[in-house]
Amino acid sequence: GAVVSQHPSWVICKSGTSVKIECRSLDFQATTMFWYRQFPKQSLMLMATSNEGSKATYEQGVEKDKFLINHASLTLSTLTVTSAHPEDSSFYICSAIPANGLENNEQFFGPGTRLTVL
Amino acid sequence: SQQGEEDPQALSIQEGENATMNCSYKTSINNLQWYRQNSGRGLVHLILIRSNEREKHSGRLRVTLDTSKKSSSLLITASRAADTASYFCATDPPDSNYQLIWGAGTKLIIKP
Numbered sequence: 001g002a003v004v005s006q007h008p009s010w011v012i013c014k015s016g017t018s019v020k021i022e023c024r025s026l027d028f029q030a031t032t033m034f035w036y037r038q039f040p041k042q043s044l045m046l047m048a049t050s051n052e053g054s055k056a057t058y059e060q061g062v063e064k065d066k067f068l069i070n071h072a073s074l075t076l077s078t079l080t081v082t083s084a085h086p087e088d089s090s091f092y093i094c095s096a097i098p099a100n101g102l103e104n105n106e107q108f109f110g111p112g113t114r115l116t117v118l
Numbered sequence: 119s120q121q122g123e124e125d126p127q128a129l130s131i132q133e134g135e136n137a138t139m140n141c142s143y144k145t146s147i148n149n150l151q152w153y154r155q156n157s158g159r160g161l162v163h164l165i166l167i168r169s170n171e172r173e174k175h176s177g178r179l180r181v182t183l184d185t186s187k188k189s190s191s192l193l194i195t196a197s198r199a200a201d202t203a204s205y206f207c208a209t210d211p212p213d214s215n216y217q218l219i220w221g222a223g224t225k226l227i228i229k230p
Contacts, residue, residue: 032216043206043220044161093160097216106151107216111160 002028004096006110013084014118021079021113023094029074030096034107035067038091050077074099084117091115124207124221132229137194139224141207142187148210150183150190151218155204164192164205197228 003026013019023033031052036044048069049057056069068080077096081088091114095107123142131137141150152164167174167183167190174181180193194201204225208218 034217041225043222046217049215049217091158106163106166107218109153109161109163112158114158 002026002096002098002108004094004108004110006092006094006113008113009111010114010116012116012118015085016083018080018082019084019115021081021092021094021115023077023079023096023110025075025096025098025108028096028108029099030077031074031099032097033071033077034095034097035069035077035079036093036095038093038112040091044093047079052077081115084115086117089115089117124205124224126224127222128225128227130227130229131197133197133199135197137197137201137226137228139192139205139226141190141192141221143190143207143209143219143221144188145209145211145219147185148212150181151208151210152179152181152190152192153206153208155206155223157203161206194226197226199228199230202226202228 005024007022011019033050035047037047038044046059047062050069050071052071052074058064066082071077091112093112094110125140147169149166149168151166153161154164155161165176165179165181167181178195183190204223206223207221
């Protein structure tokens with residue numbers, strides 16, 4: 001099956017710094033990627049939809065100036081958490097939709113990035 | 119984008135027993151999917167059932183779908199310690215542009 005990677009897998013940073021998380025589709029092109037946040041023992045919460053070559057669409061309550069999303073190519077989307085604070089500590093997961101459509105409507109998920117803000 | 123409910127929230131059973139988890143949703147759907155997530159890890163796609171299907175099997179997994187009740191169940195037979203994980207259902211509503219609606223998840227613990 002198609003593979004999606006995320007980098008880094010985990011990151012610890014000081015409060016006030018910015019952190020960039022990459023989501024890459026390794027063997028397919030993805031016109032759409034989704035970014036999720038997951039707090040401990042909770043379900044996934046969609047943050048934004050990232051479309052290649054256009055601005056991301058953010059879900060209600062998600063600050064677009066704090067969570068910057070760039071989808072500059074068909075294989076890479078980045079999420080930058082700006083001026084991170086401890087409450088931003090979470091597990092961030094991306095998923096990718098193949099440019100040639102979905103087989104069985106299956107999205108492909110990255111392994112997630114654990115962000116800890118001290 | 120969370121609208122589904124899953125029960126139980128947590129389930130602890132002995133190895134070898136069957137585990138049943140339920141998922142309810144609120145809107146019409148194209149399909150319903152089940153995922154597994156090991157602690158602190160990514161999601162693994164288990165099985166997809168389309169809205170016109172009522173039951174589907176994959177190995178030790180059996181999924182049912184009742185669109186009239188807007189509910190689905192996931193049965194894991196002959197459970198193993200390695201099945202310990204959180205299980206999530208996700209629905210794919212029409213006109214959602216592939217955005218999935220997630221259930222709250224069931225934490226399954228298989229005791230040796």
